Amino acid sequence: MFEYAPAPESRSVVEIASSYGLFIDGSFDGGKDGNVFKTVNPATEEVLAEVTSAGPEDVDRAVAAARRASGPWSALPGSERAKYLFRIARIIQERSRELAVLESLDNGKPIKESRDVDLPLVAAHFFYYAGWADKLAYAGFGPDPRPLGVAAQVIPWNFPLLMLAWKVAPALATGNTVVLKPAETTPLSALFFADVCRQAELPAGVVNIVTGAGDTGAYLVAHPDVDKVAFTGSTDVGREIARTVAGTGKRLTLELGGKAANIVFDDAPIDQAVEGIVNGIFFNQGHVCCAGSRLLVQESVADELLSSLKRRMSTLRVGDPLDKNTDIGAINSAAQLSRIKELSEIGESEGAERWSPACSLPDRGFWFAPTIFTGVTQAHRIAREEIFGPVLSVLTFRTPDEAVAKANNTPYGLSAGIWTEKGSRILAVADQLRAGVVWANTFNKFDPASPFGGYKESGYGREGGRHGLEAYLA
Incomplete structure (x- = not known):
């Protein structure tokens, strides 16, 4: 076995603020109830930043912003929406080194994985769904597919930015607006993505990011003005969400646990x-x-x-x-x-x-x-x-x-x-x-054109590929 000398990636390539607010209607603010939580580097237990915890009033504001943006965004021609998605994909590629370091600091995964696996796949998902935005009539879901409206998306801590891409990219391509809640232990890359949206000049309210723990996610999922819920996480929480959504008319996709x-x-x-x-x-x-x-x-x-x-x-x-x-x-x-x-x-x-x-x-x-x-x-x-x-x-x-x-x-x-x-x-x-x-004869190979999802207690619905559009279309 070779003995390798340390080859550390510099953490100075990414700037981490001491505190972060909520991203609502195109700008950051501190939240209404003033509660905050800390996100730490799991490799050192060092506090990376203080993050605002969204309360019910904050979630209400985020959903209202997404609702206001929904009409103009869905009315854009698919080719115009595609331009924003292409722009986001290119910015992610340009800033991939910053994002990879941030992801490894906040999540604990090796830099070679965040750099060589996560970030290329994140950009690829936005590129892929940008390509679908003006071709929805040919996706096999009817000649005039319509967006559902406001999508509530709750993502886990194991692939924070990649799970964001899996959910946000098809939602935007199909003309929906988004309120996203990242996991409380890994909120930083989602908040960085909010800055990417501003850099891409995405219209205000199309993407909103509310940070917090499980109660923030529960309130978002139960919100009466949400049309679609997408969740990736544990089977136990997935069951709770299914019970909450049952009978409401909301569309639901769940990507849960596994024992492959x-x-x-x-x-x-x-x-x-x-x-x-x-x-x-x-x-x-x-x-x-x-x-x-x-x-x-x-x-x-x-x-x-x-x-x-x-x-x-x-x-x-x-x-x-x-x-x-x-x-x-x-x-x-x-x-x-x-x-x-x-x-x-x-x-x-x-x-x-x-x-x-x-x-x-x-x-x-x-x-x-x-x-x-x-x-x-x-x-x-x-x-x-x-x-x-x-x-x-x-x-x-x-x-x-x-x-x-x-x-x-x-x-x-x-x-x-x-x-x-x-x-x-x-x-x-x-x-x-x-x-x-x-x-x-391989394992853990992913491609944005290939659908992913499970059976039984691993959830239902598919993300990725043409199939990933269906969950966001009426």
Whole structure:
């Protein structure tokens, strides 16, 4: 293994204000009730900024601003709306270094992920949906599709800017206006995006950003003047939102949790599969709803694959998210770290065998070493519950039918992976998996033209692609 000298990205490329207000009707203000909260760097526990917490009156103002902007925005020709989206995409590209550093500081993910994965995908989503804005009549949703009106969008902390792009881009392309609530632990990139909207001269009120905790999101979702609700986050909160929206006539899409199976057959290229397994569970510290958190490996190659996997895990570098050599950054919050630790301890107490490579963790911040559990059965909680951290449960199978049965034995259905050299096996197994996305000989590959979403407790509706337009059209 090479010993790499530190290669830190400078945090001076992005300017972080000491405090941030709410972005309503094209400008920032301090909110009506004066409540604030702090957002911290999970790698150091340093306070990055003080952020306004939106109360009911603030949410009312944001929704009213979006409603006022709705008529003029939807009346614009699609080609005019597209110009704004193209402009936003180009500004994001121009300011991608600032945004990548900000995302890693506020979220804890390695800079090479925010720089090389998140930011290119964010810009690509705005470019992609800009292309749809003047072609909606040909999208297959009727000859004269209409926007719904005001969209309330609540996004999570694991991919703050990318989840914003997934939601805002199709909403604007279809002529809707937006009130967005970012996660309370990662509000900074959304507030930076508000500045991007101003730089792009987006009309006031088309995008509004209200920051706060769960009660802010709950009030926004329940607001009577909202026409559409989009949520990405936990299944428990998704259930609450579904109950709130039921019977109101609001359109709803939910992208919730997952417990994806990564299935490795005996003819799979082992080294390639190991890279896919590592990417599937340790990318973004395992803070991925479609993470390959259950490894199903055919018995005859289990020992060979596990030894190769452990060898590869021993080369992973855990540490400073702003170091370009870092593979695994900080856990996003103390609360999430506590849950990861709790479920890992439960895994041990239930009899699974735990293994982590030798690695020294920083003294400050929220850290968890990459971990695998072997001897896992389907009855173990670590095989059934979403851990949302760098923890992999390993199970074995003998036949393809057993692999499919074990993969589908979950309340979730967001994603899955298949590793084999046989194309016919890929097609046969993928056809039987109850998962919204099935990757073949790869994992965690995203494209703005490809729809993403799940079955069962992983939610409903699709984001991305032509399908992503449907949720925002009447």
